[in-house]
Amino acid sequence: QVQLAESGGGLVQAGGSLRLSCAASGRTATTYVMGWFRQAPGRAREFVAAVSRDGGFTRYADGLKGRFTISRDNAKNTLALQMNSLKPEDTAVYYCAARDGASTRVDTYDYDYWGQGTQVTVFS
Numbered sequence: 001q002v003q004l005a006e007s008g009g010g011l012v013q014a015g016g017s018l019r020l021s022c023a024a025s026g027r028t029a030t031t032y033v034m035g036w037f038r039q040a041p042g043r044a045r046e047f048v049a050a051v052s053r054d055g056g057f058t059r060y061a062d063g064l065k066g067r068f069t070i071s072r073d074n075a076k077n078t079l080a081l082q083m084n085s086l087k088p089e090d091t092a093v094y095y096c097a098a099r100d101g102a103s104t105r106v107d108t109y110d111y112d113y114w115g116q117g118t119q120v121t122v123f124s
Contacts, residue, residue, distance in 0.1 A: 002026045002113040004096045009118030016086055022079040022096030022115060029074035030054060033099045036070060036081045037108060038092035049081065050104035059104040086122045093117040
């Protein structure tokens with residue numbers, strides 16, 4: 001089992017930045033892939049970014065690479081998402097997720113563990 005807890009959400013003006021964090025516990029960090037998803041009101045949960053077990057490979061949703069950066073610190077069992085140049089359409093609940101497999105996947109059903117989510121609101 002892996003327990004995940006997000007933090008760092010909040011209210012930010014368009015063009016601003018936020019850094020989300022996810023604290024993981026329960027298992028050695030290098031045994032699972034990690035990712036970020038988000039869900040806006042009335043919409044399905046969607047993939048944002050994922051990072052491989054060792055942190056050496058990252059994957060992003062179309063249109064987010066360049067503004068968002070995912071990273072992990074296995075020594076601290078943490079995952080981060082640096083979000084820059086935020087737009088109102090980035091407003092959503094952001095979820096940290098982990099999967100037991102070795103590859104970075106983009107579908108929610110490929111992930112086995114989820115945090116409770118943290119709200120990000122971008123106003124113009």
